[in-house]
Amino acid sequence: MRICVIGSGIAGLTTAFALCDHPDAELTVYEQDIHFGGRADVGPGGEHCPRFFMDDYRHLLRILGMIKGPDGRTVHESLRRVRRFAHTESTGWVEISHLYRALAKEVPLREKLKSLWAWRPSPLLAEKHFRGRGDNRYGSARNYSVMSLARMAANLFRAKTAFVLPGATDEYLVDPWVAHLRERRVTLTADRRVSRIEPSGGTVRVHTRAGAEEFDAVVVTAFVPDMVALLDASRIDHAVSEAGHTHCVAFTVDLDTREPVLREPGPVMYSRDGINILVQPEAGRCVVLCTLSPRTDEEYVLEKVRRHLDLRHPVRRVRTRPNQRPGEAILAGDYLRRDRILRRPAPTVYFAGSAIHNSYPIDSAEGAARTGLAAAALIRRDFGLRTGHEGSVHGA
Known part of the structure; x- marks a missing residue:
C-alpha cells in the first residue's frame, strides 16, 4: 500500500518511522519547506529554540535510541x-x-x-x-x-x-532521522508543498506542483495554520480554527x-x-x-x-x-481532538502533530511523537499491517 505523510516535523518523521519496516508499505514524505524537520529545522535564521528533551519524553527517547547519530552513537546516547x-x-x-x-x-x-x-x-x-x-x-x-x-x-x-x-538540531537529530528513513526506502522530498488532497473511492489524490498521485492513506502532520489552509483548499469540511x-x-x-x-x-x-x-x-x-x-x-x-x-x-x-508567523513557534496551545477535526468521515485521511488530543501536556516534540505513533497504529489496524515499530500510544 502507498502512504503519503504531509510534513517532515517530529510527527511526520515519527509516523514514517513507525511504518517504514513494513514490507508492504511504500512511504512518501512531502515537506513544503526547503529544510526537513518542520519546526525542528535549522534555517538561515538558526535554531527556532534551545531544543530540550524532558526526562518524561518516554516515546520520543525510545525512538531516538534506535537512530544512529553522526558519530555512530544513537541520537539518544548523544544527548x-x-x-x-x-x-x-x-x-x-x-x-x-x-x-x-x-x-x-x-x-x-x-x-x-x-x-x-x-x-x-x-x-x-x-x-x-x-x-x-x-x-x-x-x-x-x-x-x-x-x-x-x-x-x-x-x-x-x-x-x-x-x-x-551537543550541537545543531539538523546535524544531531533531523539529518540522522532522515538518513534512517531513506535507508529503509522511504522517499522524502523537500520543497514540495501539497496544494490539496482529494479523498475518493478508498484512495486519496495528493496534488503538488509536480502533479497528482494516488495513495491508499494520507497522514496530515502540518501545523494548525497550514492544516487549515490545506483542508480549506481541498474543500474538506472541518472544525479546525487557528488557535492563538x-x-x-x-x-x-x-x-x-x-x-x-x-x-x-x-x-x-x-x-x-x-x-x-x-x-x-x-x-x-x-x-x-x-x-x-x-x-x-x-x-x-x-x-x-x-x-x-x-x-x-x-x-x-x-x-x-523571529518566529513571528503562526506556523513557526508555540509555547502553549489548545489541542484538537482527532475525532472532531473532520465534520464528515474520511477513512483514508489521518492526522498527527502536536495539536492532536493525546499530545504531551505542553506543545512539544514528545506530543508530536505520540500522535505520530498513534496515527501509524490506526493505519496498521485499518489496513491489517501487523509489523513495524509498534507504538504504545492509544486514543488519538
Whole structure:
C-alpha cells in the first residue's frame, strides 16, 4: 500500500518511522519547506529554540535510541544532561536542582515571589504597550487559555530534568532521522508543498506542483495554520480554527573559542531577565530564547548575553529567528481532538502533530511523537499491517 505523510516535523518523521519496516508499505514524505524537520529545522535564521528533551519524553527517547547519530552513537546516547543556573540577588548565579526556577529550593522564597510579582504585568502584554522597534510584541496574554496554563502548571511538577543535543538540531537529530528513513526506502522530498488532497473511492489524490498521485492513506502532520489552509483548499469540511499561541524570538550565537564559558564540561542553561541562554560548549555556541524579555532586538539581547555569560571577546556570528508567523513557534496551545477535526468521515485521511488530543501536556516534540505513533497504529489496524515499530500510544 502507498502512504503519503504531509510534513517532515517530529510527527511526520515519527509516523514514517513507525511504518517504514513494513514490507508492504511504500512511504512518501512531502515537506513544503526547503529544510526537513518542520519546526525542528535549522534555517538561515538558526535554531527556532534551545531544543530540550524532558526526562518524561518516554516515546520520543525510545525512538531516538534506535537512530544512529553522526558519530555512530544513537541520537539518544548523544544527548547531554543540561545544568541549570538562575540568578539571585543574594548569591548571584546559583545552580538549581529543578528545571524551573519557581520550584528550585536553591532560590529563596522571597525572590521567587518577587519575580512572580514583577512579571505579573508581563511583557506577554507588550502588544498593548508596543512602543516601537525592539519591544517584545510577539507574546500576548490573550493567546493562553485556561487549559493550556493548567497543563503547563502540571508539567512543572513532573519534568525536573532536561537533556539537550551537543550541537545543531539538523546535524544531531533531523539529518540522522532522515538518513534512517531513506535507508529503509522511504522517499522524502523537500520543497514540495501539497496544494490539496482529494479523498475518493478508498484512495486519496495528493496534488503538488509536480502533479497528482494516488495513495491508499494520507497522514496530515502540518501545523494548525497550514492544516487549515490545506483542508480549506481541498474543500474538506472541518472544525479546525487557528488557535492563538505565543510567539518568541531566538538567536543562535557562535562564540569565540577562548570564552571561559565554553570551558564547562557540558551544556548549561542560564536564565535571567526573561532570557534563556543555552550554552553548548562542544559546538562553541549558545542558543538564546526570548520569551519574557521586554525587548527582543539584537542589540538589546546580545548586550544581555554578554553580561550574563561574562563574554570577553566579540561574538563570531549571530543568526536571528523571529518566529513571528503562526506556523513557526508555540509555547502553549489548545489541542484538537482527532475525532472532531473532520465534520464528515474520511477513512483514508489521518492526522498527527502536536495539536492532536493525546499530545504531551505542553506543545512539544514528545506530543508530536505520540500522535505520530498513534496515527501509524490506526493505519496498521485499518489496513491489517501487523509489523513495524509498534507504538504504545492509544486514543488519538
